[in-house]
Amino acid sequence: MSVISDAPVLAAAEPSALAQRLYRAIWRWHFFAGLISVPFMISLAITGGLYLFNDEIDASLFRYRNYVAVGDTVLPPSKIVEKAIEAVxxxxxxxxxxxxxxxxxARVTLSTDAGRELVFVDPYDGAVLDTVGAKEEFNEVVQDLHSLDYFGTSWERIIEVVAGFAIVLTLTGIYLWWPRNQTGGVLSVRGTPKKRVFWRDLHAVTGIFASVVILFLAFSGLLWSGFWGAKLNANLSANGMGYPVQLWDNVPHSMLITTDVQPNASWLMENAPVPESSLPASGQTALPPIGLDNAVTIADAAGMLPGYEMSPPSSETGVYTAAIYPADLHYERTLHLDQYTGERLVDIAFADYPATGKAIEWSVNVHKGQEWGLFNQLLMLATCLIVIAMSVSGVIMWWKRRPAGRIGVPPAPREKRIYIGxxxxxxxxxxxxxLTGLTILAMIVIDQFILHVVPLARRLFTFA
Incomplete structure (x- = not known):
């Protein structure tokens, strides 16, 4: 629920000394988790709040490259690609x-020696509206910062740890907030900004109202984590609760997965195998490839929602892959076409997902603010602002209560048995x-051993 917290004054009617010691132990863990998470929580909230409005940003700041005047005749996709290659x-x-x-x-993604380049083209006259590196496109940068992928895939592990700590903070925060005969700081904020109690109450009250949504964001955010999310995806698929593996039973598989040909694949489909096109048998004449224009025509005729991404074959056994993952989940779809015959080898839509797959894709959609229109966006934005407010208020109240020259970790109970549970x-x-468990283990080692053995650490971290 919160980040760096402060303990409210314990009520005189506290049930027992044991309850007080338990309270302080949980407060101490809450503090450690917040100390680690604060900068990441603020970063996630800011970038997440921006990404909620990626379509609105494209329609305003980058309208010049995303919108065109309606013309009479649309150029064939191959001609649009030619115009893009001329520009790059x-x-x-x-x-x-x-x-x-x-x-x-139309948007053409080109592979270059410097990386992927996005070329925006007017589909009526072929005019190039803009070119930008894929890693420099605004919404892509925001998304990569949100996932920490901007700094390399190894940083994605930190997201899993932070999401886990968000759960720890929320559950321990609810325990610390729980009314214990106090009248203030439960649903109201006491004092003024000059007083520490104001920041404590602001931290607790805003947190309790957003706790359910924060828990939801933490769990749904874990789906993207490189370890936990990948393991869950693999386990669901292996047990018939992920993408429908039976759709691949009658087609040959390549060594590629969906993210190899569609970088922005949905969570459920990202590890689904990509089928192969059939080569002619020995002695038979090979058919010519159908080409991009025919592949787009086939996908359009199959009912793909406009705005889908079409990836060409990467080898002689590769396939054309059309995919779209829009706000309306009912139009989510992935289509693989044989590059020689145009046959639909695999055609999977949201309606084909099992119940667990639908539930997960729905949670991802809500996380991204796409399920209930503006209400969903504003709900998630409000939660992002609350996370920022809790982080800032937590830091301020910590700063106000810490001893000069020390971190000021809340004092630990002397009875070690309180920690067993x-x-x-x-x-x-x-x-x-x-990964979060390993980080907690490191916290326990630091808390129980290093802070007690190393004099400088003990002085720096202890409250008094």
Missing amino acids: PGGTLSSYRTPAGADRS LWAIAAVFGVLFP
Whole structure:
């Protein structure tokens, strides 16, 4: 629920000394988790709040390259790709995004020695509206910062740890907030900004109202984590609860998965195998490839929602892959076409997902603010603002209460038996979320050994 917290004054009617010691132990863990998570929580909230409005940003700040005047005749996709390659000499086609509407541009993604380049083209006259590196496109940068992928894939592990700590903070925060005969700081904020109690109450009250949504965001965010999310995806698929594996039973598989040909694949489909096109048998004449224009025509005729991404074959056994993952989940779809015959080898839509797959894709959609229109966006934005407010208020109240020259970790209970139950809970949490569990284990080692053995650490971290 919160980040760096402060303990409210314990009521005189506290049930027992044991309850007070338990309270302080949980407060101490809450503090450690917040100390680690604060900068990441603020970063996630800011970038997440921006990404909620990626379509609105494209329609305003970048309207010049995403919207066009409606013309009479749309150029064939191959001609649009030619115009894009003329603007980026040496580029090769990576994917082609069809116009999402009559007034929308086409987008061609080209592979170059410097990386992927996005070229926005007017589909009526072939005019190049803009070129930008894929890693420099605004919404892509925001998304990569949100996932920490901007700094390399190894940083994605931190997201899993932070999401796990968000769960720890929320559950321990609810325990610390729980009314214990106090009248203030439960649903109202006491004092003024000059007083520490104001920041404590602001921290607790805003947190309790957003706790359910924060828990939801943490769990759904874990789906993207490189370890926990990948393991869950693999386990669901292996047990018939992920993508429908039976759709691949009658087609040959390549060594590629969906993210190899569609970088922005949905969570459920990202590890689904890509089928192969059939080569002619010995002695038979090979058919000519159908080409991009025919592939787009076939996908359009199959009912793909406009604005889908079409990836060309990467080898002689490769396939054309059309995919779209829009706000309306009912139009989510992935289509693989044989590059020689145009046959639909695999055609999977949201309606084909099992119940678990639908539930997960729905949670991802809500997380991204796409399920209930503006209400969903504002709900998630409000939660992002609350996370920022809790982080800032937590830092301020910590700063106000810390001893000069010290971190000021809340004092630990002297009775070690109070930690046995907490360690057991941490062990269970570690089994469910291994990377977060390892971080908690490191916290326990620091808390129980290093802070007691190293004099400088003990002085720096202790409250008094």
